[in-house]
Amino acid sequence: MTEKGDWTVKGFIDVYRRIYTISPDTKVLSKIIELMMLPILYEFAAAQGFDVNLASHQNYYPDLSLTAPDGTRFALDIKTTYRRDATHVSGMTLGTFTGYFRDRTGTPNITFPYASYASHLVLGIIYSRVPGVDERATYSIEQLVDIPSVGQDFDFFVQEKYRIASDRPGSGNTRNIGSVTEEKVLIEGRGPFAPLGREIFDDYWMYYMTRDMAHAAELPRPPTAISGSICNIGGCDHDPS
Numbered sequence: 001m002t003e004k005g006d007w008t009v010k011g012f013i014d015v016y017r018r019i020y021t022i023s024p025d026t027k028v029l030s031k032i033i034e035l036m037m038l039p040i041l042y043e044f045a046a047a048q049g050f051d052v053n054l055a056s057h058q059n060y061y062p063d064l065s066l067t068a069p070d071g072t073r074f075a076l077d078i079k080t081t082y083r084r085d086a087t088h089v090s091g092m093t094l095g096t097f098t099g100y101f102r103d104r105t106g107t108p109n110i111t112f113p114y115a116s117y118a119s120h121l122v123l124g125i126i127y128s129r130v131p132g133v134d135e136r137a138t139y140s141i142e143q144l145v146d147i148p149s150v151g152q153d154f155d156f157f158v159q160e161k162y163r164i165a166s167d168r169p170g171s172g173n174t175r176n177i178g179s180v181t182e183e184k185v186l187i188e189g190r191g192p193f194a195p196l197g198r199e200i201f202d203d204y205w206m207y208y209m210t211r212d213m214a215h216a217a218e219l220p221r222p223p224t225a226i227s228g229s230i231c232n233i234g235g236c237d238h239d240p241s
Contacts, residue, residue, distance in 0.1 A: 007037070007127070007148035011139070019139040024150045026090070026128050029082040033125055034063065037078060053111050061095050062120070065111045075117040077161075079179075080125045080150075089126055089186065093170035094161050094181040097205040120161040126183060127151040127178055155187065162201035163189035168211065 002008060009032055011019040022028060038054075045066055046051045053065040062075035079092040096103065099108060104115035133150050161177075164186050168180035180191045193201040209222040 002149075005152045006130075007151040007153075007154065008149075010144060010147040010149065013141070017141045018083075019141065019144065019147060021133060021135055021139075021147065022138050022150050023135055024133060026080055026082060027164075029127070030078070032076045033080055037123070041076075056110075059109060061100060061110045062117075065117075072118050073112060073116055073181070075120045075122060077121070078123045078125070080127070081179075081198075083126065083128045083153075083186055084181075086179045087183060088231055089183050091166075091170065091181045092122070092124065093176035094122065094165055094179055095177060096175050097169075097177050097208050098175050103204050114137060122159055122161050124157045124159065124164070124186065126155045126157075128185070153222040154173060157187045159189035160187075160198070162191075162198045163194045164191045165193055165201060165205075167204065169208075173182065175210065175213075 013019050036104050041064060042052060045049075047175050049066040049069045052069070053061055056059070056155070059206045062077045064076045064078075066074045066076060068074075077095065079091050079094070081089045082088050085146045096109075098112040098180065106173050107113055128151065130148060130150055130152055133148050148224075164179050166178040168178050170176040180186050185191060193204070199230060209217070209219070211222060214222040
């Protein structure tokens with residue numbers, strides 16, 4: 001970040017030295033941040049003697065697989081979200097709760113079998129959007145310092161996936177696990193499953209059903225815990241959404 005807290009990335013440059021501003025779309029920012037983080041993560045892994053395997057396809061889990069000299073393996077996913085207000089963020093999707101999450105010895109859409117990972121970690125990045133950035137604008141290299149950043153006030157954290165997971169999907173009828181959206185809870189890893197442990201998290205999401213899944217199984221409704229019930233068990237002190 002700059003001294004003002006703005007993102008140092010200003011745009012894309014072509015061979016004619018024209019700079020194009022970046023879209024504030026979270027997917028675009030996430031990919032750029034991931035590319036910027038890779039050299040740092042590789043340097044860390046080399047210092048620890050870890051082998052690194054990148055996901056071979058865009059939709060594969062996790063972004064990086066880190067294997068220690070003794071064979072212990074860690075999954076690391078890089079996730080980005082933006083602040084909605086002073087206390088909440090938009091939220092993150094933490095991977096599917098079907099597929100490899102349920103078939104833990106298989107390898108579809110995953111670098112190594114899910115069960116082979118000792119821990120599933122999330123490197124989270126939270127930022128604030130900068131309003132009023134014109135995506136149509138182009139600049140010369142001489143105008144670099146004048147180009148507005150699309151993001152500012154970045155915060156980073158690392159937590160185990162189960163500690164920041166919500167008891168609801170990421171959005172709508174998606175088959176992805178959603179995260180908590182209260183910023184402080186997210187950074188501190190105090191989600192509804194944190195006091196219950198990873199086994200309860202795994203059990204809950206391995207048997208979770210969306211409405212469509214329940215309908216396909218000829219059930220009147222999804223046999224899932226109602227909103228807030230996990231917090232009733234775990235004693236959460238926040239909104240589980």
